[in-house]
Amino acid sequence: xxxxxxxxxxxxxxxxxxxxxxxxxxxxxxxxxxxxxxxxxxxxxxxxxxxxxxxxxxxxxxxxxxxxxxxxxxxxxxxxxxxxxxxxxxxxxxxxxxxxxxxxxxxxxxxxxxxxxxxxxxxxxxxxxxxxxxxxxxxxxxxxxxxxxxxxxxxxxxxxxxxxxxxxxxxxxxxxxxxxxxxxxxxxxxxxxxxxxxxxxxxxxxxxxxxxxxxxxxxxxxxxxxxxxxxxxxxxxxxxxxxxxxxxxxxxxxxxxxxxxxxxxxxxxxxx
Numbered sequence: 001x002x003x004x005x006x007x008x009x010x011x012x013x014x015x016x017x018x019x020x021x022x023x024x025x026x027x028x029x030x031x032x033x034x035x036x037x038x039x040x041x042x043x044x045x046x047x048x049x050x051x052x053x054x055x056x057x058x059x060x061x062x063x064x065x066x067x068x069x070x071x072x073x074x075x076x077x078x079x080x081x082x083x084x085x086x087x088x089x090x091x092x093x094x095x096x097x098x099x100x101x102x103x104x105x106x107x108x109x110x111x112x113x114x115x116x117x118x119x120x121x122x123x124x125x126x127x128x129x130x131x132x133x134x135x136x137x138x139x140x141x142x143x144x145x146x147x148x149x150x151x152x153x154x155x156x157x158x159x160x161x162x163x164x165x166x167x168x169x170x171x172x173x174x175x176x177x178x179x180x181x182x183x184x185x186x187x188x189x190x191x192x193x194x195x196x197x198x199x200x201x202x203x204x205x206x207x208x209x210x211x212x213x214x215x216x217x218x219x220x221x222x223x224x225x226x227x228x229x230x231x232x233x234x235x236x237x238x239x240x241x242x243x244x245x246x247x248x249x250x251x252x253x254x255x256x257x258x259x260x261x262x263x264x265x266x267x268x269x270x271x272x
Contacts, residue, residue: 031261033136033196033239035076035270042066050261052076052136052170056123060130067131074170075132079120079158080139082109092119097146102206108142112154120158124165134167136196140174152177159191170194170237175225187232194235197226201251202242204268211242211266230258238262239270 055075
């Protein structure tokens with residue numbers, strides 16, 4: 001059979017185009033973070049390879065459904081602050097240290113308190129009973145705001161306890177604490193398996209609710225931090241907030257070059 005070379009090239013071109021589009025689609029659903037969603041929104045978060053949810057507001061059946069569809073499910077756990085909407089707020093609000101800038105519904109909490117640490121153990125077990133795959137740990141930045149030895153030791157104890165379950169532990173931010181821990185002990189593998197950093201490339205304007213590009217100085221700082229974590233063998237994730245298509249491409253290129261995973265959101269509430 002005689003093959004038309006021109007038609008063959010056209011067929012190959014469209015085949016590659018389709019593969020490329022499929023690749024982009026898969027990449028876009030590689031990592032998703034949805035902290036303001038609950039069980040009734042589960043349809044919005046199906047199909048991601050890795051998803052972060054607040055599993056307090058999902059049932060064990062919801063999590064099984066996500067896992068059966070191929071998702072690795074991390075649960076948010078807040079170790080360094082307390083939100084007023086939590087059902088345990090009234091019981092532990094006396095441990096609050098002070099206001100949390102830009103988040104009126106939240107206060108920093110004393111991570112050194114044995115009472116708080118004991119509560120976290122019960123919360124961890126509740127989440128594990130739902131068969132989550134790992135923990136997404138927020139607000140180790142309490143040590144940046146309150147750089148006290150007891151806070152440092154409290155966070156260390158909390159993280160080591162989480163690691164003892166044998167599940168992955170991703171720290172969201174926490175650069176001051178994490179960097180000091182590494183300087184003190186030479187390694188990070190006792191307290192974490194991965195890091196997630198928000199706003200490396202993008203910046204939130206809390207006064208207007210809008211987004212812009214991160215300053216060059218802050219971007220360089222956060223890049224140095226996450227690249228250090230990557231060299232330590234940790235998994236690296238980014239959450240960026242932007243609607244700027246050009247900036248999105250820069251972020252995706254950076255993550256591809258460094259083998260990092262990223263979720264780009266147009267909502268600071270992480271609800272889409």
